[in-house]
Amino acid sequence: MKVVIAGAGSVGRSIATELLANDHEVTLVDKQPSAMRVASVADAEWLLADACELSTLTQAKVDECDVIVAATGDDKVNLVVSLLAKTEYGVPRTVARVNNPKNEWMFDEAWGVDVAVSTPRIMTAMVEEAVAVGDLVKIFTFHQSGAEILELTLPEDAPLVGVRVGQVVWPPDTVLAAIVRGPRPIAPSPDDTLEAGDELLIVAGSQADLPALHELLVKPPAAT
Structure with missing residues (x-):
């Protein structure tokens, strides 16, 4: 190239x-x-x-x-x-x-x-990623398509902990691109099981339902 x-x-x-x-x-x-x-x-x-x-x-x-x-x-x-x-x-x-x-x-x-x-935006995302377990963090936006790369670290009480990737019904326009477990990146297969502390890298299209994605990945707080 x-x-x-x-x-x-x-x-x-x-x-x-x-x-x-x-x-x-x-x-x-x-x-x-x-x-x-x-x-x-x-x-x-x-x-x-x-x-x-x-x-x-x-x-x-x-x-x-x-x-x-x-x-x-x-x-x-x-x-x-x-x-x-x-x-x-x-x-x-x-x-x-x-x-x-x-x-x-x-x-x-x-x-x-x-x-x-945008270097400042990427650095901000990295700071947020380091402290925000259980929050969706926008890492990068493709300006031509509007798609985004999102990161989320699965908390211990996340509903998907212990669930196989192949069992997860992802919202439309959303793809799990990679799992980072400790120092090791994993190309997700249907038989991989999600674990607490996994960093999930997700590609979400411009029409993705981000609230639905967050609800899927993170247990909502209990009603008071």
């Missing part, structure tokens, strides 16, 4: 390193000479230029790439890069970094963004 990353800061370089480790081809683009730390990601192609310029994207061969990642620290730049990549070059997939959560509403298909990644 060919990937162009706009923004060669710490975020862009980290993404590039991971992609290269998985045998993908990566080009890093940045207009700041101070960002040209070529030795830190030596296997990537590097381009010192403004990613908001069509000539730069052409030079980076964006028309041949499978994914473009707009990973700069400027939301305006990330939106422009995504829009140009989608409208001028027809890039199949655009991933954009959201720096300011107040701008997140703009990162959608109207601006050519397929996937928006």
Whole structure:
């Protein structure tokens, strides 16, 4: 897979390193000479230029790439890069970094963004996930489809503790994607039994009934 990353800061370089480790081809683009730390990601192609310029994207061969990642620290730049990549070059997939959560509403298909990644939102979700046993926590939203990745840690008194996955009747538009038990991720099969403390990763479509999902997973409080 060919990937162009706009923004060669710490975020862009980290993404590039991971992609290269998985045998993908990566080009890093940045207009700041101070960002040209070529030795830190030596296997990537590097381009010192403004990613908001069509000539730069052409030079980076964006028309041949499978994914473009707009990973700069400027939301305006990330939106422009995504829009140009989608409208001028027809890039199949655009991933954009959201720096300011107040701008997140703009990162959608109207601006050519397929996937928006908000670091503050993800960090908030991780904090909530660490303390909220029995609560559904939104980890990620796919802006194009509206589907969400949700996490829930099963409390000891959850009605599904001891129940096999194949016996669970999930609400429509909802799929159990993974079970994390201790350090071990499990691809759920019908014969797997749910246990207290299991972290469930659930994909819920835009029409999913989240209150019904919560009622299924967590025992409602006793009436007073």
